Amino acid sequence: MKFSGSAGRSVLAVGAALLLAACSGGGGTAAPSATPTAGATPFGPVLSKNIDPVNAALAQISGVKSLGEFDGVLSTLDTAAHEASRALNVADAPAAAAEDRHDLANALSVLQEDVANVRGAIKARDVCALSSAEAKLGDSQGLASVSTLLAKLSAVGYSASLSVPPLPKQQSRSLDNGTMVSKGKLRGEGVFKVDNGGKVNAVVSLVLNGKAVHSVFVAKGQKASVEGVEDGTYDVYVSEGADWDSATKAFTQNCAFTKFEDNFPYETGSTSTSWEITLQPVADGNAKTNDVDPNSFPQP
Template structure:
């Protein structure tokens, strides 16, 4: 995940007799296992029969062997396609991984008709590759901040995009077209989505009656949610689209910690980005204050700029996903 350079500028405004005069603000540094199988020409050939003692395998016998090997895979992948919660998806990934691993081993021992030995080998290779990808997806889902898979359904969708998944479908269809019943009907997996909220949408908003102003300039290539908290209490969370600016007014006086989460595809149900998510907070707090006299009112304004690359004047720290403030 690319670190964003962040900058913050602080200014103040005075009001005399109803007129607003902007005072030059000083720039502040804030800083805003898989199972393995031997592959090759011998794959799918099965035991080498003696020409004098073994008859060639029939299409019916071969079809029965194929169906027996692949049926558990269909059932396990159908379970995965239906799964939604984190627990259910991880359980389904384990079942699918076990099923594909077992199918790969069974396919290795299947006696194969001579005309479709290469097609059978392609089916077995695709089964092994999908087994490996399912294991990797399960591991990635357990580490969302580093893997890019941030919700359970994103992990399910990822399986559907794997080359191994498409290769397995193609291999099964090829054998079927050659007249051999594979019995493999892969379920339709959810598609990867690219959802977003409107710029400036509040995911959470409390009572704001102060004079403080916060401007967020999101110059980066990812949408962002910005959470402003006072102590452990979240004051508001606002959505800032990439290459957009958001201004929040009426912020009450106080010292605030500012967090931000970036990513792709906003999942409104999960209240988080489903892919390539990252979670940070500014190391330095932001103080909003208002001073009133008989002749003037001075209040705080802050501008936070998020942009790709190094060189910002605001330092940030990563926040573990489980410790990020909830909306």
């Protein structure tokens, strides 16, 4: 059988029409599904690649022994969170994960800001112990949000989680006013009085040859005294702050370290010697104080 050229074109046109009809039939239209950019890396590996360094930084926390070491770990965590946020902000993700991907990038940015705030608090001595610095990180909204969003992504097939080590809670420990933090023999006749009219607790130490002999806890707005001070010429050091840690004999938050410029001689002989200091500024005050490096501050 022989077909002419025009007949052949007619058959092809009919076939194309039938094909289109078959594709458009079935009682409705399907919404197009979002697909990643051609050639893009699948979202799962991208997610893992960027969350893994954050978890690696968090894993180092359990091994730190000092505030300085912790600050170093925070620097690593800051970088990891920043890079993860930047990468996930532009990463391709399927429709089911697109919104959570966007929110996760923002949460990582918040985490980076939170970490930077902890580092700033360490530098400013708003937190001045490892426990209080870790507790401040534990309060991070960024940490909580990242964990929540990773759980949501896991629910739609992208398995990832944030491995946050146990972190302490912020505390507000104190001592009774007048408690002796360290106490020498107290066999002398001298009296040392302290008026703390300020807004923070303090521990005041009488120091001989660089070592605290007598240290007393003076609560904010209170007065305290040490009786029985032995003869000698003492330096007076003051540590102020919040949350007194009796184990380390130090405040853990809002710390300040000062030393009175003048020394305080006790030469009782047959007559008692008494000194009184005020920690708050007073109009007719005649004593000056200087800041002291906490690393050279005598432990109470």
